[in-house]
Amino acid sequence: MDQVNVRWYVEDVAAHSSPIVIAGLPGVGHVGKLVVDHLVHVLSAVKVAEITSTLFPPQMYLSEDAVLRMPRNEVFFAPGSENSPAVLLLAGDCQSTTPEGHYILGNAYIRIFELLGVKRIYTLGGYGVGRMVETPRILAALSSSSLKEEVLFAGAVLNKDEPVGGIIGAAGLLITLGRLVGMEGIALLGETSGYLVDPVSSTAVLDVLEKLTGIKADRTELAELASQMMTEVSAIASTMQKNNADDLRYIG
Template structure:
């Protein structure tokens, strides 16, 4: 098995080229993954390529018929419509298990984007803060300082300080690897607790992404997930408060 293998699912690659790519792989709170998976479904995107790698975790996945398959990441294409440009999406099962693999895969993703004519990459992810966040901010990292004004105008934070410690994994590497290949890039990270799948943070990230690209997505599915999460958290908080009140009754 090769370190990185790309299998194309379309005969005419050039027919699926476009200038904008959006990446959302599994990470903190699955913030970016939720957004990209939602957009792939709501925009009826078609699969263009599949990427497998020995740098992925040795965790096989079950298909619907019970057959095991290798972990994979995939490239999807959504055709443009009035009010929305064509877009590519990078989605999938996982990221690399080690530092070297992150660099190798980052370069591989950028090569695929280059073949497809990409000029700007948006990477989406989460920034764990260790607590529940009711109104998450969206932090950013840029390939070029010239992008800062537009990113701030779209509602993201760009202060040169946050995210503290930088950006680990594909969300940061795709921006820097893309810059070396002549592409612009913006990383958008939604604040999240870090220990829950967080559609509320995903919605905040989508808000900024829509303004930067200039389109409006169907929010039905993502909004439903966010409402369910908030309801579950409210019930959990009420339960904790009730248990605390019950405990106090034993204190004389």
């Protein structure tokens, strides 16, 4: 097995091409992954390519029949409609386990994007702030300052001091590598606690993404997940308050 293996699932690449790709791989709060997995489902996307790699964790996944499979990332094509453009989607199980692997895989993704006619990359992720956030800000990072106005108009925030320490992993790397071959790029990072899978932050990221791309996607399932999470968080908070009150009564 090679370091990076690409298996194509379509014969006519041109018929499954788009100038826009949206990448959301596992990361902080699974913010980006939730959005892209949701778009793959609601936009009836078809699988274009599959990437397997020895740079992924040695963690095998089980099917419903308990059959093991390799970890994989996948490229999907979502056909356009009257109200929504055609887009490519990069989704999957994992990122690299090593710094060098991030660069090797990143370059492999960029080569795939070139073959599929990509001109602009959107990467989605989470920005862990260590606390619960009811109304997440969406931080943006750009391949060029020329994109600043449209990103601000879409509701994202630009701050050179956030995320602290920059962006680690595919969300930042794909934007930078894409710029080297002439692709524009915008990274969108939703504020999240970093402790939980966060569909609330994912929904906020999707709001900004839709304004930037013109995508129109049913968000019923994502909204239900967000509502469920808020209910669970409220229950946890109530339990903690009760426990604190009980502790104070005991001490007093």
